[in-house]
Amino acid sequence: MDQITFHHNSVLSDVHLLLPNAHHLMTRLNRVGQPVFISKFKILSDNERHDDNDPEKGKRKYGEEGVEGKVEPVLDEDGDLDIPHRSRRNPVVDVGRDIVCPIILKQSNPVLEEEEEEDDEETDKCFKDIIRIEHTMATPLEDVGKQVWRGAFLLADFILSKPLMFRGATVLELGAGTGLASITMATIAKTVYCTDVGEDLLSMCKRNATLNTHLMESSGGEVRVRQLDWLQNDLCTDADVEFNWTEEEVADMYDNTTVIIAADEPCTDSVVTCFTTAQSSSP
Numbered sequence: 001m002d003q004i005t006f007h008h009n010s011v012l013s014d015v016h017l018l019l020p021n022a023h024h025l026m027t028r029l030n031r032v033g034q035p036v037f038i039s040k041f042k043i044l045s046d047n048e049r050h051d052d053n054d055p056e057k058g059k060r061k062y063g064e065e066g067v068e069g070k071v072e073p074v075l076d077e078d079g080d081l082d083i084p085h086r087s088r089r090n091p092v093v094d095v096g097r098d099i100v101c102p103i104i105l106k107q108s109n110p111v112l113e114e115e116e117e118e119d120d121e122e123t124d125k126c127f128k129d130i131i132r133i134e135h136t137m138a139t140p141l142e143d144v145g146k147q148v149w150r151g152a153f154l155l156a157d158f159i160l161s162k163p164l165m166f167r168g169a170t171v172l173e174l175g176a177g178t179g180l181a182s183i184t185m186a187t188i189a190k191t192v193y194c195t196d197v198g199e200d201l202l203s204m205c206k207r208n209a210t211l212n213t214h215l216m217e218s219s220g221g222e223v224r225v226r227q228l229d230w231l232q233n234d235l236c237t238d239a240d241v242e243f244n245w246t247e248e249e250v251a252d253m254y255d256n257t258t259v260i261i262a263a264d265e266p267c268t269d270s271v272v273t274c275f276t277t278a279q280s281s282s283p
Helices: 055-059 110-124 141-146 150-161 180-185 199-211 247-256 269-281
Strands: 026-029 035-043 130-135 170-173 191-196 222-227 257-261
Touching (some): 150 180, 170 247, 191 247, 247 257
16 A cells, blocks of 8 residues: 545544654554554653652653643533643644655564564563553544544543552453553453454454553453444354453453443444443443
8 A cells, every 4th residue: 555545534533643743653554554553651650640849740640742641620511521632833724635645664564563572572571651552543433443542541540540449350441442441450450351343443452452461460450352342232252253252251241340431432322322221231
């Protein structure tokens, strides 16, 4: 693929869009030809968050080249969380740009990827507070789960601020996307069922969980990436289907789940109805 076209209905993640000084290097193309990037996010320590000499540090737990992961909650007129966006220094005018031709730094190669993962794992063992996330930065609306959104940072901040609430728990995340919140939860909880739909998205999510196993070693936590379609009444237990559920996992999820989390879900009528129905029918 030599050219990538951003159509009029492409959605861009504000986490990366509002970082004018960041360098976004594409590592590969995914199964459907979308450019995939990798970003590193740092979990700030208590001292870094609450340094009396720098009150701004207390506002963040996560950071990536200036991203503020924790902000003071602001509600809109409907009572929903309203995330303020940083204004652009140089407003972008419409110049009719439709086609973007990124430089592909390397083509996807399974053998090379395994070697690089081993090297990266050795490097990140020295940095226990680094989360690596593969993601895209521009997708159609139906693929927005492949991007990183601020809601995931807010949820991750909350999880890290309440370790006693989640320690040793079995947790279900709905609409996990790239899996950032599930990975954060697995640093505290026992088992996290990280769920979404779409084989390509779930593959990315599973890869992210694998990239960050070093963060879960101390707690013994585990991320299990599974398919969960809110519009279906049953979980897929077909062994021939990737990301299927085993009967044991289904029983464990229903019997032992004490926490359900979700962040930045698309608020369509069908999704909201399914979500509230699932909540009311849960044991």
